Amino acid sequence: MRAPTYLFLPIDAGRRHRGEPGRSDPSPARSPRWARRCRGGVRPLVAVLAALLAAVSLGACGDDDPGSAGGTDARGCITDFRQDTDYFPVKSTFSHARNVTISYHQSYQVLTVKQPYPDGRPESYVLVHCGAPAPTLTGALGSAPRIEVPIRSLYSGSTTHLPLLVDLDRTDTLTGVASAASVVNADIRRLITEGRVTEYAAGGKINVEKVVTGRPDVLMTDGTDSPDYAAIRRGGVPVVANAEWLEGDPLGRAEWIKVMAALTGDEEKAGKVFDRIAGDYTAIAAKVSGAGQQPVAVLPGSMYQGTWYMPSGGSYVGKLLADAGAGYPWSGTRDTGSLELAFEAVYAKAGSAPIWLADGEWKTIGDATKEDSRYGTLAATRAGGQVWTNTLVIGPGGGNDYWERGVTGPDLVLGDLVAILHPDLAKDHRFAFYRRLTS
Structure with missing residues (x-):
């Protein structure tokens, strides 16, 4: 018999089950349809020229132009940075999770995992909105890892990360899993079979060279410590701790979907997913207590x-x-x-x-x-x-x-x-x- 499983074992059991992510860099051409809608019919030549000039500006006529949505491109990266603009209009807050915090600062976030692994010291990560200038920070944040968000590629150290990506419709972000055999989700297994998701820690041993040459935007840990992480950081790959398993509240663990969303840029969707989980959980518990x-x-x-x-x-x-x-x-x-x-x-x-x-x-x-x-x-x-x-x-x-x-x-x-x-x-x-x- 192998070690007792996650539900009833020592608190660190189950982190042996692992998984990872993918990359894409879309740069679709601008749609020409805005021009037809901006014109209202036959106009004097000057009016037509004025309309054309307005159309090529970033603010031209609405949402069909991928560069017109508040100065961002199709990926959501800033194309017209403005110091006084809040680029994180939807902000995550934690009501049950106790091992993580997120603070917002116009064009960047600070994600802090209080205990990245048992007895570990807090780790903070500066998540900079893509297209924004690098913030000038001092103290501990001055040397904190900088990660451009939304990320396009993730290596995942635990299978517990995979449903977060599924719920956020971000499985295309997955490019690496620690253990391919541990993955159950059929769609992700297909990505592995197609070679779009690689295995980087077969047998539980991280292949540092494979991670560094794969160059994911982020490697997310399984909430344990490994000397290999230092080598991966030196190789230029940011390492972010996911330590949801140290949460004592079941809903606290589920709320870590907001941590994934901070990386993928899906704060609003994460909030809705968690509210649904919390509502269902609370209703079931209330039914039992009410009986x-x-x-x-x-x-x-x-x-x-x-x-x-x-x-x-x-x-x-x-x-x-x-x-x-x-x-x-x-x-x-x-x-x-x-x-x-x-x-x-x-x-x-x-x-x-x-x-x-x-x-x-x-x-x-x-x-x-x-x-x-x-x-x-x-x-x-x-x-x-x-x-x-x-x-x-x-x-x-x-x-x-x-x-x-x-x-x-x-x-x-x-x-x-x-x-x-x-x-x-x-x-x-x-x-x-x-x-x-x-x-």
């Missing part, structure tokens, strides 16, 4: 190398279980990670739970008990019990869709958990990640 039912006893987690990894009550998983109306003996602990327990301690307090939310890659209960015979003593593995795993959708390369969509789709995870624990509240539910093991 007034007693918490359902569950047993979360499973064994890895002789240790049971149990989600603490203050963790991301603990929050999901609480909102789903689950109860377990360690729900009152305030740690933000996982508790490492002996099987005997788990059995003594939770061995009688009728539902086991496991994380093993088993197809049957027999597979579980074959791996460790002690599992057979749990009430959930015997008649009348239930064993569920989050392995419903496995990609062709063995990647688990839970690691791809689940982390940033907590509404889907919560919906599955409620359907397991309170089936009367979720009739006709279509499971996204969980499946019940057969005998």
